[in-house]
Amino acid sequence: MSMTILTVDDSRTMRDMLKLALSDAGFRVVQAEDGVHGLEVLRLEAPDVIVTDINMPRMDGYGFIKGVRSDDRHRAVPILVLTTESDAEKKDRARRAGATGWIVKPFDPVKLVSAIRRVAA
Amino acid sequence: MDSLAAIKQTFFQECEEQLAELESGLLAIEGGIQDSETVNAVFRAVHSIKGGAGAFALDDLVRFAHVFETALDHLRAGLLLPSAEVTGCMLRAADVLADLVRAARDGGSVDAARCKALGEELAALDPDGAGTVPETDDGMDGIDFAPVLVELDDLDALPAPSGRHFTIRFTPHPDLYAKANDAAVILREITRLGDATITCDTSDVPLLSELDPEGSCLSWTIRLRTASDAAAVREVFEFVEGDCDVAISAEAEEDGEDLDVAALLARLQGEVAGETAEATAQQLIADETPLPGSEVIDLSEVRRQGKAHEVAPEPASKPEATAASTAAPPTIRVDLDRVDRLIDLVGELVINQAMLAQRVFEAGLARASGVAAGLDELEQLTREIQDSVMAIRAQPVKSVFQRIPRLVREVAALTGKTVRLVTEGEATEVDKTVIERLSDPLTHMIRNAIDHGLESPEARLEKGKPAEGQVRLSALHRSGRIVIEVADDGAGIDRPKVKAIAARKGLVAADAVLSDEEIDNLIFLPGFSTAASISDISGRGVGMDVVKRSIQALGGRISIASRPGEGSTFTMSLPLTLAVLDGMVVTVAGQTLVVPLTAIVETLQPKAVEVHGLGGAARVIAIREHFVPLIDVGRELGYRGNDADPLDCVALLVESEGGARNALLVDAILGQRQVVIKSLEANYRHVPGIAAATILGDGRVALILDVDAVVARSRSDAASHETFLAAAG
CATH class of the missing domain: 1.10.287 (Helix Hairpins)
Incomplete structure (x- = not known):
């Protein structure tokens, strides 16, 4: 069975691009528009990997990651942060929240897919 | 359209939304609202545009957005205070950003000088005083931003297992597992780099009864032979930096001596605290074990950092708490x-x-x-x-209204007037097509209101008015239509001047006696322009007649109310939808026609005493002491050669634009009905005097009358009515 990837990004453009790249790689993609929506989706879905943005309305990526990690069902799901931010302080904050890895936008689909395969046990 | 082009289109749509969000947010901040959600939303708007632009390699846009974003980040962090100067600069930057987006979309060019100037202005807002944009040939290139892509190894290309030897000591912390990383995955990654011999150290594994299920008690030593360099090896551990101890040592091929890396590292950590680990490490290696060509990469400083940050010490933020602020009702997008x-x-x-x-x-x-x-x-x-x-x-009309503040700023700047824009009823809803076609006439009316309506600040002060002029734009629903008003508190219409201009241009007789209302309506006549000089703003050959025609084309009307010295109000009334119409179904010479109900003021049965001939075919009907031209619809449309007897007919008193009244003669009224509009031009061809068609309950096609066109036709037939009526009325 193909892997399910949850993408969380408030930008429709970015969601569409992720969907395109990930579907092409044979993944099943579920999408959420922000952290709150992401946590809602996680009540119904058990993705194999989560790819999330940081800057989002309602609940940002840090809050979302913490929310995921505090839920026993999703404690072990790898979370990749996809963001335009590349400074160490923000990376570090994401890591402290419980992010598995990070990728800087704009992303190369091939590398994104390999990063996903890499973190998916 | 391929998927990427479709996504690009989505991106530009999204940009428009973000730009609108940006502008309204900045205006709110300018208006004194400084809550963090507003500032965040503004930041996010620019951030999203930058993110998407990067994906499509729109470099100019990315660069400008980056500078803008930096300034907004300072605002968000409280390093920059939202003074009028700052918000003004940001609003102008938002305009430039909008121009850049549109240039990227439509392939046009932007005002490079303005773009550069704003970029510098934004950079100058930097509170650190580092506000200088490096000078470069094309203005923006020097700004320090390039999208960075983290290099993840291309996993498909397996390097030949030759070249270097690495010894890697890998000890995960519990945090590594807590973040859903997996030691096995990392080890697998390493084996892809070349030939690896992995030894697991299980010496720390306690008795099962004492095992901490969330703890970490295994470590590994890997001997790797690979063509990749140390950076590639280090990259495998990129995601787990800080959550594990990793020591990588490289040896030259010919170097057979085995190095006790762990022991060395232990010493290193003991001795080099606070210093640059790598430099000292190399020095130590040089001192202790002279190994030409060897290098040691020590991640211990990373580990120390990692230990300082215990995993998840803060409780997970509650979704409910943060969700409240901007929760919008769920929506779906439909083609x-x-x-x-x-x-x-x-x-x-x-x-x-x-x-x-x-x-x-x-x-x-x-x-x-x-x-x-x-x-x-x-x-x-x-x-x-x-x-x-x-x-x-x-x-909601918001999508049109929110473009107006920028327009007002630009026109105000060009005319040297200070203008405050007040908008009301932005949430009022109307059909999408109406909204799309509303933009141009509205733009023109706003320009007119500022350029012609408002006085200069000096003139206003002289009259005892505040120097700042006001333009009010409002929308509301009234009896099944949307009413949009553009009101200014300027000088009002200069009636003697308007009349003189109209007379000079031959639009009215010089000695015509006209009511105030009639004079005001002269500005809607084709070829009329009140501007003494053709100004940059409104005198572009597009007059109020064009505005009026575009409103009429939407099935709307426009009227004007003006009070000298107090200002003018233009009122547009438009149908909420272009798909259905409330109509009066009538018969004319055996044909069934539909007359739009909005045009009809009243219906009446003409009596012999009320109908007067004017010589020739022209007739008028007296309605409450006013003479109104009588128009036989059947004759105008060519259904019959001679005028029908008015006494056998029904007269529909209709009001066309400008309030002029006419009586349309039809044979009988069948009833009032809501009809679905079917385009005649799309299915047949344009027919003069007919607006569209519809299908009636009995299945027959009925034509919908274009009242204004019929009236205009009859007028051109008998222009002599006018003079007579002016004298008689």
């Missing part, structure tokens, strides 16, 4: 074609329902019969479905 198809089908349903009702009526079934009652319910339901479907196409 417009699908909605239009639905509207078409509902149109068919309405027609079908009407036909069914007609058949039932013709079958002579009693009103009280079950069929008739069911039919009544069906009619109700049909109406409701129609309203609901129409509501799908309805959108």
